[in-house]
Amino acid sequence: MGPGTLGVLPLRGVRSRCGFTSGTFLLACPKCGERDLAPIEFSGKGRIASFTVLSVPGEEFVKEAPYAYVLVDLDEGGRIAGWMAADRTGGPPAIGMAVQYVAGAAQGNRFAREDASGASR
Numbered sequence: 001m002g003p004g005t006l007g008v009l010p011l012r013g014v015r016s017r018c019g020f021t022s023g024t025f026l027l028a029c030p031k032c033g034e035r036d037l038a039p040i041e042f043s044g045k046g047r048i049a050s051f052t053v054l055s056v057p058g059e060e061f062v063k064e065a066p067y068a069y070v071l072v073d074l075d076e077g078g079r080i081a082g083w084m085a086a087d088r089t090g091g092p093p094a095i096g097m098a099v100q101y102v103a104g105a106a107q108g109n110r111f112a113r114e115d116a117s118g119a120s121r
């Protein structure tokens, strides 16, 4: 992905007729075998299913450390991998924490904690 394409890309995935939803593109539905999967756009809201805090980042994340590698269960279904700053908004990530996808990250799928007002930081 080049720098010119950053910042505007929504989260996309696919949905099968059976309702199975994936945040990654698939050739066929793992549940029913359907091959005609419809593209969908996610709201970007979800909850942390799993995470790992990384204090020693790769070069591309030096400015973001410590950060967490997160697996997020999206509200519309599907699970995707991403990352979020680990300690800037009131503590480390937690399983079940509500998060919001943040468009425009230079690397990967960035998420941020979603606060009670619904805004993300």
Ligand SMILES: [Zn+2]
Pocket (backbone or CB within 6 Å): 016, 017, 018, 019, 020, 029, 030, 031, 032, 033, 034
């Ligand atoms: Zn299916």
